[in-house]
Amino acid sequence: MKLSDYRIEPADYKADFKDLRAVRDSVFIIEQHLPADLEQDGKDPHSHHVIARDNHHNPVGTGRLTPEGQIGRIAVLHQWRNQGVGQSLLRVLIEKAQKQGLNQITLETPASASGFFQKFGFIGEGEAFNVAGNEFQRMSMTLTPLAERRRQSAKPRETSVPAEKLDNLEAHLESAIRLITEARRQICIYTRDLEHGLYGHNDVVEAFRQFAINSRDGCVQIIVQDTFAARGKPHALIDLAQRLPSSFQLRTPVEREDQQYSSAFLINDRDGYLFRLNAERYQGEWSPNHPARKKQLYEEFDRIWQRCRPCTEFRALGI
Template sequence: MSTDTLPELELRVAAWNTDRETLRALREQVFIVEQQVPREIEWDGRDEDALHVLGTLDGVPIACGRLLPEGKIGRMAVLASHRGHGYGAAVLQALVDAAREQGLNEVYLHAQQHAADFYRRAGFEPEGEPFAEAGIAHIAMRQQLQPRLGRVYTSGIEYPQPFADWATALATDASREICILSPDLDHRVFDDRGLAEALSALARRSRQSRVRILVSDYRPMVQRGHRLLALARRLPSSILLQQLNEHPDWKGETLVIKDRSGVLCKPAEADKAAFCEPDSRARAERYLDLFNELWRHSAPHIEFRSVPL
């Protein structure tokens, strides 16, 4: 099935006292039946203290995970019939987001060793040596968390700094998509290691994640080299880079749009008048409509293709 036609996973925080049977059924199937984890290990008495995330497709439960108060993520389960579509990554991101909302500075987990790359793509780093847990090889992994952006509208942001820091913060905060519109992908703002790492992590997180970058003048990035150009060449299916020659609706703004919920904007020729609204669906969707209109009139450029070694 094409990822374009996959139904979107609906995620919600589940309450153990009301969703217990649903969560137990999922975990029984994945851990006890499929992986033969002993019941006394699976049911460890910590579920009442945990935050649970439940994922459903058309109302049918297919995935879950939990977050313990000390920041440990675990009991990540996706039914076998629905694996390989990015649903596990979506549950994991929801748990990381919940930890950040709780003010935790880090999260950690015990990953089954065969799944270590999955967690590494989501920003977790291994630590220590592999060990056995419930008869299965595991590796401890940890991720430091950056605080979420506040919800307050901020104006008068200067360009290129701290505009560049706001762009990186939005990219780090995104859960599914980042859209960037810039006349020439200004090196002072966008050729940044932290931003490239955040976009790379987002692109690798799920098959449903994507980054779209739209520029009008490709020459500076091609002539000087650019981290985001290199990233787009390396991950062409999830980081899309296109050129827009001109369009009457575009007045030269520089935009960074997070999911459908946040926007960073610098009007053309106004280096001290940028603003950021990290949590405004109405404003973000207005700018996303503009971006999508411009995207429809853009196209890849031959210079954006991978250069053979």
């Protein structure tokens, strides 16, 4: 049975405690009959948690990475299995471990599920062991940490820079790369169809890749109006988002007024922006530092973002 789509997001153990417990209790305590005192340990408050939610914000899956590099508590509600949820949770946790610079990660899984983890490169260690009547297998995987390049100390912000007019694709590429490169933790994009000439350009995609690797907990939020056109041909930015799913979030409008929004823009958290009044033309303006205009665009973006739905059209690409 094909269910509605889902999304993977970081979870705060305190704020999301009830949702994490709802999934884990159902899978580990009720289904697998693990004692509650074994399932609930002292590592939870110090671990990095992720949660899978459906389009109604209901929790459907969980996972965690402990400070020691152990992946665990991957649980998916019964009705959501065979939908790719477990794979998505595992990919995000592996990527998190790489970003932390870990050289190895481990896990302990029911022996019957060891084949699932072998597909990702995990190797069994030692003999299977018994926990509360269940046979478990310890597994490990060697990681190649994502290269982390030290950034220079941020320079004090300059005074507001007057907007500069842009009238061709080359000028847009240069401005976009600078805005992406100078971003610290957040980039927001409103685009009609992930314009291939701009966001699919090799230099722009490389700038996004470096941002995702070097910015801990950084996020690129993208609103795509026409998802059909965006996935009409191979797109390097979509491929990158597939490989680094925890760094990219894509949504699409559902309200008519948002679907008819005719402009396009890119903003960063350094008060820079790139704006085109008509998304069909490479004529616009930009500034590397214009707090007032950037704030206006961010408020517009956030209002629309809250009304959007996840881009389920990219599901087959693993996003």
